[in-house]
Amino acid sequence: MFMYQNPSFNYVLQADLVGGEGMRPTFFEMAAAQHLPASLRAALLYSLGVMAQRRPILHKVLDYSDEAFAALMLLLEAHSLRISDASFAEALYGLRRRSAVPSSESETVSNNRSNTEPVRLGAVSRRQRNLSVLFLVGLPFLKSKMEAMYNAQRGGALQAAFWGTGDADSVEMEISGDASRSTDQRLGNDATVLQQIRSRFLKLCVQIYPWIHASHEGLSFAYQLLYLLDATNFYTPALHILGIQVTRASGQEMMDASKQIVERRKREFERLRGPPILQTVQRGLLRTAYGFLDYAQSGLIAAVFIFKMVEWWYQSAEQRLTSPTVYPPPPPPPPPKVAKDGIPLPEDRTSCPLCLEKRTNPAMVAVSGYVFCYPCIYNYVNQYKRCPITLVSASEDKIRRLYYDA
Known part of the structure; x- marks a missing residue:
């Protein structure tokens, strides 16, 4: 069977993935720069x-x-954008940001691709730098906090539903802490209102966070796919909103940037006033x-890498010396309590607790572990919806047939 392949498309795709051409970063360069802060x-x-x-104390x-991580990244991102017009990760990979809106100081940038025209890109403005810090630090911080609230709310709701103390969709979070519990009686009504507002806000986060997360991930995937296929020059929706490529x-740009940094710092040193000691x-x-x-x-990346290498070295050596070859079996769980x-x-022990006859066709209730005759336990659970010994809630699908009865 003969299948036609477009050579130009394969050439563009391989250039995007592997080496790239011109001033346009490859897909792997952009992906590595995007995932570096999370790693x-x-x-x-x-x-x-x-x-x-x-x-x-580090706890x-x-x-x-x-x-703490948002404060650290705020400092690093603001400094990196100020001196190199690039984010913390982009500067590490030799990338820089340019305004997609042409200006009087715009320069022509060519992708060195066939069937692509050179584009004019300008310098990043102060407004774009400030908004870049917001998109690089502020939005990931809000996303992580919403994800933490969502996981905490859903975890508490699922636990309450598992133990039969509430519904997974109607569990309210209580305010914790000694300060909230010791609130003055005169502010009792206000505390109740704040508790209700907090509970409603958490419920709202639980409801809207999956949609926000799915929309963000879907839109990001679409932009990355279009960038890979050379259909857009914006790798993420945030870059498109900011108008930044x-x-x-x-090498000349890096040398010019270094000279500008030296001159800027020299001017800042010259502006110092006061006594010589000050x-x-x-x-x-x-x-x-x-x-x-x-x-x-x-330095930050090298320190973490060295620490991980040293820890892996000593941990592997310690495990070889101290770890036992055969681990002891864990203790059995405690038996269920009889209600x-x-x-x-x-x-x-060979008799059925329900009919008091010798067990035939044995079956077990999974919620308690006790064994009965299959017809006896099936009829009982079908009628009362519980284990007859522990009175724990059960259903027909919790009955397990046993093929060997000791």
Whole structure:
């Protein structure tokens, strides 16, 4: 069978995936830059969790991990956009942001592709930088908080429904903490109103978060597919909304950016006023801050990588020396309790608790583990919807036939 393949399409697809051409980043470059903050966050949380085992004070940082990581990324993203017109991850991959709206200072950028015209891109404005920080830090922070509230609400609702204390769609979250419980009696009504508002807000998050998440993921997938097929120059909807295209930074652009950074910092040092001692202190603080920000990208990633390597090395060696070859079996679970109003167990273990005859065609109730005659337990569960011994709720589908009765 002969199948026709379009050579130009295959060429464009391979260029997008592997090496790329011109100033347009490849699909893998954009995907790596997009997923780097999430991977870095996971590595940092894991590292802090390991260190918190010996330094309990770090548990306070883990309790506010979303806020701490958002503050760190806010500092790094704002600094990176200010000095290189690129996000933290994009600067690490040698990318930079350009405004898709042409201006007087626009320059022509060619993708070096067949059947593509050169485009004119301008410099990123201050408004686009500020909105970029919002999309890079603010929206992921809100998404993580909504996801945490959704998981907590749904987890509590499912647990309540599992234990039979409520419905999964109508479980209300209670305000926790000693401060809320010790509120003054004069503010009792206000506390009740706040509790209702919080409960309704959590219910609203549970209802709308799946739709928001599905819409965001679907729209992002559509843009990434179009970017892969060279149908758009915007990798994400956020870049399209901001009117920003991501391109590769040339060597001359990096040299010019370095010169601009040196000149800007020199002017900032010249603007220092006050006594000589105060100027020396201010100059030292500025140099320390600039040094931290300049080496934060490579230093942060290198530190996490080194920590993971050292931990893996010592953990593997310790496991080889101390881990037993055969682990002991876990202890059996405690037997279910017989209800006060339930049917008593017969003295003969081979007898059915319902008919008190020797068991025939044995069957077990999965919610309790007790064994009966299959006709006896089926008729009882069908009528009373519970286990006759523990009185735990059960249904016909919880009855299990046994093919071997000890």
